[in-house]
Amino acid sequence: MEKKNIDWTNLGFGYIQTDYRFVSNYKNGAWEEGALTQDANVVMNECACVLQYAQTIFEGMKAYTTADGRIVTFRPDLNGERMEQSAKRLEMPVFPKDKFVEAVLKTIRANEAYVPPYGSGATLYVRPYMFGSNSVIGVKPADEYQFRVFTTPVGPYFKGGVKPLTIRISDFDRAAPNGTGHIKAGLNYAMSLHAIVDAHKQGYDENMYLDAATRTKVEETGGANFLFVTKDGKVVTPKSESILPSITRRSLMQVAREYLGLEAEEREVYKDELKDFAECGLCGTAAVISPVGKVVDHGKEICFPSGMTQMGPVTQKLYETLTGIQMGTIKAPEGWVVEA
Numbered sequence: 001m002e003k004k005n006i007d008w009t010n011l012g013f014g015y016i017q018t019d020y021r022f023v024s025n026y027k028n029g030a031w032e033e034g035a036l037t038q039d040a041n042v043v044m045n046e047c048a049c050v051l052q053y054a055q056t057i058f059e060g061m062k063a064y065t066t067a068d069g070r071i072v073t074f075r076p077d078l079n080g081e082r083m084e085q086s087a088k089r090l091e092m093p094v095f096p097k098d099k100f101v102e103a104v105l106k107t108i109r110a111n112e113a114y115v116p117p118y119g120s121g122a123t124l125y126v127r128p129y130m131f132g133s134n135s136v137i138g139v140k141p142a143d144e145y146q147f148r149v150f151t152t153p154v155g156p157y158f159k160g161g162v163k164p165l166t167i168r169i170s171d172f173d174r175a176a177p178n179g180t181g182h183i184k185a186g187l188n189y190a191m192s193l194h195a196i197v198d199a200h201k202q203g204y205d206e207n208m209y210l211d212a213a214t215r216t217k218v219e220e221t222g223g224a225n226f227l228f229v230t231k232d233g234k235v236v237t238p239k240s241e242s243i244l245p246s247i248t249r250r251s252l253m254q255v256a257r258e259y260l261g262l263e264a265e266e267r268e269v270y271k272d273e274l275k276d277f278a279e280c281g282l283c284g285t286a287a288v289i290s291p292v293g294k295v296v297d298h299g300k301e302i303c304f305p306s307g308m309t310q311m312g313p314v315t316q317k318l319y320e321t322l323t324g325i326q327m328g329t330i331k332a333p334e335g336w337v338v339e340a
Contacts, residue, residue: 001112008120011155013286018151020110022103025133026093026145034103034147036110042146049132049142056186057086058129060285061247063108063151063340065118066328071340073108073126074326076101078247083128086183091141092130101338104128107149108340114153118327121156157287164293164308165205165282167221169271170195174209174219174242181219181242188244192222206282208295210271211240218269221282225249227289228269229279229314231305235264236277248283248322254333255321262314274302279312289319 006016017040024034049055059079064072080097087094104126108115116122128149132142172195175181180188192207199207208226211217218226218238225246228236235256237249256264274280280292293308294301306312311319324330326337 003115003117004113006114006116006153008116008122008153009155011116011122011153013154013157015152016114018111018114018153020107021148021150022107024095024099024103024147026147031093031095031099031147034099036106040150042148044133045135047135047137049134049136052136053132053139054185054187054190055090055092055132055142056129057083057090057092057131057184058127058186059083059184061104061126061128062285062326063115063124063126064326065115066337067118068328069118070328071108071112071115072326072328072337073104073340074338075247075251075336076104076338077335078250079104079128082184082245082247083130086185087130089180089183090185092132093145095130095147100128103147103149105338105340107151111151112340114151116153122153125152125154127151157290162291162311164291164306164310166203166294166296166308167206167208167292168199168202168204169295169297170199170207170209172207172209173212174207174222176212177242179242181240182244184244189222196222204296211242216270216272218271218274219243223286224282224284224290226269227252227281227283227315227318228277229312231276231278233262233314235262235314235318236269237264237266238269239266240268246284248285248288251336252283252289252318252322255318255325258333259321259330260314260317271297277304279306279315280304281311281315288322289315291315 020036080100115124130147134144253264256262281289291311294303325332
């Protein structure tokens with residue numbers, strides 16, 4: 001298929017409408033088969049549950065062109081599993097994992113002309129999501145739902161190269177104990193918007209949220225998990241029931257152990273430990289790893305030895321290995337890379 005006439009190397013990280021999206025409706029207790037459509041608009045009643053009570057969940061993933069020209073996506077089964085868990089927590093009907101993967105692959109194939117070429121630095125972002133669609137005025141779950149998948153080509157998260165971030169310890173809480181921090185629900189992101197706008201106004205790139213109960217333990221940012229490297233080369237990520245289980249983070253931990261031979265541990269990470277780490281990064285779908293140069297705790301700067309000019313050596317190796325797996329230049333573990 002001939003590629004669209006897009007300046008792939010200068011793409012930003014924004015929305016560009018593609019030709020097809022997948023839509024399936026849930027009515028009378030069952031999901032319909034679903035189909036591709038060219039209509040990018042969602043039409044619903046003014047009293048739709050999603051508009052009144054934010055009953056919506058989503059996923060984020062990417063499709064890539066590999067070095068040998070295949071179009072692939074990365075571990076879609078885990079995105080499907082996570083969406084199943086999110087649906088259960090918000091009293092939404094589960095869209096089965098196998099149907100989820102099938103819909104994602106079908107949507108990628110239909111928009112093959114928008115998948116950026118290998119080496120361009122760009123990818124096709126894939127957004128599956130689900131929402132309560134029928135009218136609800138009393139506080140209760142919807143009876144009808146819509147599951148959709150759309151795609152958009154996006155440029156590299158780092159435009160002009162990697163620059164380590166400066167983040168602040170936030171006075172706001174991201175998620176409460178026994179709340180919804182562990183699922184990918186729109187409501188979690190809505191509450192982070194004020195905090196991130198405020199952080200940007202104060203000159204910071206992101207927020208570091210602490211646990212709401214004791215405010216002594218590191219949790220995550222508004223949209224990414226933390227990854228730390230100790231001075232003796234151990235990879236550490238925070239453990240908490242209110243952290244979103246990032247697929248990128250889980251993959252990086254496996255890469256650390258099985259590809260790089262590093263010790264990797266998921267455990268509680270205390271704020272007081274930050275000064276003892278050699279490297280810090282934020283991990284997620286968009287950038288894989290975003291290096292952090294320093295954390296500011298109410299005016300007190302905690303600077304990581306990796307510095308403010310480049311990724312630390314362990315973080316760099318993790319980044320190169322995982323992106324190599326995704327792009328097909330490094331052999332992937334079984335089931336990680338799925339061809340569309």
